[in-house]
Amino acid sequence: MIDVYISALEIVFSPFSLIAIAVGVGIGLTFGAIPGLSGVTAVGLLVPFTYAMEPTTAILMMVGVYCAATMSGAITAILFNIPGDVMAVATTFDGHPMAERGEAKRALSMVIFGSVVGGLFGALALATIAPQLARVAIAFGPAEFFALAVLGLTAISVLGSGSPKTMLKAILSVLFGLFLATIGSDPVSGASRFVFGNVGLEAGIARVPAIIGLFALGEVLAVLYMSRKYKQPRDTSQLRKGAIFSFPSGEDLKQVRGTLLRAPIVGTIVGILPGSGGTLGALIGYNVEQRFAKNPESFGKGNIQGVAAPESANNAAVGGSMVPLLTLGIPGSSTTAIMLAALTLHGLRPGPLLFRDNPEMTYAIIFGLVVANIVMLFMALFLVRYLLKVLLVRTEVLCFFIVSISLVGAFAIHNRISDMWIALVLGLIGFFVKKYGFSLGGIILGLVLGNLAEDGLILGLSLAGGNWWEFLTRPVALSILLLSALLFVVPIAHQLVSARRNARNGNVAGRPSGSD
Amino acid sequence: MNPLDRLLNAVRPYGEVILLSILLVAAVWLRLSLPDLIRMRRIQAWITLGPDVWPRMLIDLAILCLIGLLLIALVDLRRNLAAGASKEGASVRDIGRWFAIITIICLYIWFLPTGGFILTTFLFGVSYCIVAGLRRPREMLGLPAVFLVASYLLFTQLLSVPLPRGVGILRQLSFHIY
Known part of the structure; x- marks a missing residue:
């Protein structure tokens, strides 16, 4: 095993990998900081460029983007009260009041430090939990894989919680993603499905152009549609003084030491749950911290703990969300769903066999997460001031580059013009999905888990002679299905109870939902 | 209104x-x-x-x-x-501009195999800038030029992607560049 660790470290510390991580962190910092764009957009756009790279280098670059974008969404959340990424919503609660008091630098230093602590904790959890889980999962058959796909799709109950309407929209999004995955030749019978006489569709909807369309083009089309919203003047004068950022003061660190122990644990656990990702991790981390705080009434008014908690929780969720990806082949968030597609593009099948067949690569990804967090610490401390200049660039200019890169990137994978059309059509679908409050994360989860779910169901049923009860007589499959049911029902029940309680109290409460 | x-x-x-x-x-x-x-x-x-x-x-x-x-x-x-709740949204002008951008993207994809990457991308960039309100010559010519140089370096030199060459003389000319 030591040999595997040494080989993995050799991979991570090779110049190419380090450059890839640093480039990824730089891209993540930039995309995360721009409201309207996000880390998911950046990872989606990166996929075609990583095609020419070694799979490990490609995934390390994406890990860098994911870590950094999770952190940098807080920059605009603090300065302008606009989260750069939906994961930074909870950071606005206390971060922006601090900026209004003239403490933007103090808040941002805590964001950077808290994110790194959370990220390192998530990486540690990934290194500890993933190998054990993979050892168990290696004995899984089609019924268990079908159950796992169902577990992955229960993410909709988290992504869509809020009201019956958003719930139904999230379920519909997942169904649409699953439907997209059925287009093309059926792998079992070879029958053509929904190709409408188009030979180009026989191979199915290409994942990468679809991801680029949904996440990059769709986002940009939404920004261009409502570009007035992004035109408000931005005052970055608070950060013009001082060359670089410093670590938080000793007093601040003393104040948040409990926070930096609790919030990453919450973030990691939430991150491991399929589909929940950093947004929910940050919100729950914030709520837990408020309950533990000696002065909960100061939350929402610029409490430094209220900045440290969501940031350390959402970065810990990065490592957490990679646990189901690497061990079971089901993504824990939208970003890991894209990583799953990228790994598949490189001919790799994430899941328990990845640990057996490619242990060096798997551990390199785990160690790479640690390195990405350390690189992020230094790059963020030095670069945040310069990143703010990107925010002053006109939205239309940024959109031009993203549209162009998306289209050429979609072409670059297989050198097919038809892939550009797929990206455009899915970009339009992504736009309507955003506009009408459906779930992009749900579609992508359905798209990447569609084949796993269908193959598991059909193969499992074939082996059982068409007997559906077979799924319920296998203990592991049954346990996973029960867990899925629990994950699906609990948020709905919680929502109904909360709605009833709010109705009784005469107020309305909700929480933002998004894809990360 | x-x-x-x-x-x-x-x-x-x-x-x-x-x-x-x-x-x-x-x-x-x-x-x-x-x-x-x-x-x-x-x-x-x-x-x-x-x-x-x-x-x-x-x-x-x-x-x-x-x-x-x-x-x-x-x-x-x-x-x-x-x-009597009313929703605020994009104006007809915003929607018109948005449709114009979609049309330009469609035309770009449609014309790319014929016009080749350089000419089509440059025309796409210029048209996008006009529609998006980036009408200063520096923006209209500069942005497409910057993207062309960057994508040339990235796609043909770094990633070895065979970008569309177009037909006829455009195809012949493209061999001198990539």
């Missing part, structure tokens, strides 16, 4: 109901056309777990969800209309 904007504001509250109705019609059509859309060979017709089982399950569930959603949307619409 512009009469078209007034019309748009009058239609806007019905947007969700219209969208859901279209999706429901599409889903029902897919369900009814399933035997035509999934071409099974005659010999496979006896297989219980045929290629239509999974899609049929998905479409049936989608129809149920869409009916539920449509009902909720109708209740919401009635409540909003009764309360």
